[in-house]
């Protein structure tokens with residue numbers, strides 16, 4: 001028997017950063033190596049995501065328990081992957097996909113499948129004595145990602161009055177990842193001081209960004225721009241801005257209008273496009289994610305025509321890390337970038353395929369966390385391994401977010417002179 005063959009897979013219910021149950025899997029190989037992997041959970045989930053299996057037993061965690069997913073790991077998945085070489089991550093994932101046999105992984109649960117996919121990859125890397133990024137990316141996985149750091153939270157991630165979910169800073173002018181992190185932390189602390197001095201709350205949202213009640217998205221942007229200056233940087237050259245509207249949460253009426261839940265505004269698709277155009281004209285915004293709803297294909301086409309040259313337009317809920325949806329979007333001229341969230345598709349190999357498809361079409365890819373996270377740092381390695389050049393993993397606050405930044409600081413140190421921090425080159429838009 002090959003020493004890398006999987007001999008046993010077990011699951012357990014652990015907690016995510018919101019205190020909700022999630023799945024962890026542990027994989028044991030023939031040579032005795034064990035490794036674990038755990039899965040995140042979104043709040044602004046898209047309708048095209050793979051299925052997260054929850055127990056629905058209201059006596060436990062208000063129905064959100066994941067004991068069925070754990071049982072599926074201990075039973076069906078254990079049988080399906082035993083004997084397969086963990087180093088062949090495509091074979092491990094394929095065996096689970098075949099055992100599940102549904103288009104959205106709903107029988108076994110995408111949460112069960114992903115936990116094992118991650119644990120198996122980690123076990124293979126450990127057995128081969130390779131860092132995870134090296135095992136997945138080989139010798140060419142050497143590009144550190146530019147952090148898109150979410151320092152002000154709104155939408156469903158915060159109990160404040162802001163509809164846009166994420167306001168991010170993007171340190172394109174840094175010379176290294178370590179410097180990028182330092183710049184962002186300095187801005188984060190400057191923003192904290194600024195908000196306090198104006199009498200606003202500095203309590204944080206789910207991704208560690210501040211969550212004050214403000215006058216609207218423009219005021220949020222202006223405070224961030226001021227904090228960038230106060231920290232000693234130039235907004236528009238050292239640091240750019242990015243937004244995630246998460247506008248699939250604004251699904252409105254049957255006329256296809258958007259209703260912003262907090263401000264109560266009703267906007268047509270074109271009104272919203274005009275709003276983004278106005279913001280892009282006024283502020284140094286390099287990227288907007290989910291600017292429109294996941295089903296507003298016609299709007300996405302218009303948006304891409306009108307803003308696609310100037311701004312990175314990211315499809316999160318729109319593509320759901322799904323290669324089929326991405327290919328369709330590419331052929332229709334929707335967006336120019338894809339957010340890669342492994343749990344939207346439910347296994348590592350299919351997320352890698354989405355990145356490859358994006359690259360071929362000239363779309364950028366951003367590896368991303370979810371708003372509910374664990375201490376698992378796999379996405380940090382994945383970002384470096386796949387050379388995507390961009391990562392979203394929240395504010396420099398809350399351990400489940402800093403774990404990813406700290407992992408990337410260590411990866412940069414290991415890569416030494418072969419490591420590349422791409423800065424503005426990670427973005428295809430004109431600055």
Ligand code: PGA
Nearest residue numbers: 042043044045246370371
């Ligand atoms: P979610 O949000 O993890 O709550 O879905 C993250 C995002 O929209 O990018």
Ligand code: ZN
Nearest residue numbers: 244246289316
């Ligand atoms: Zn998003």
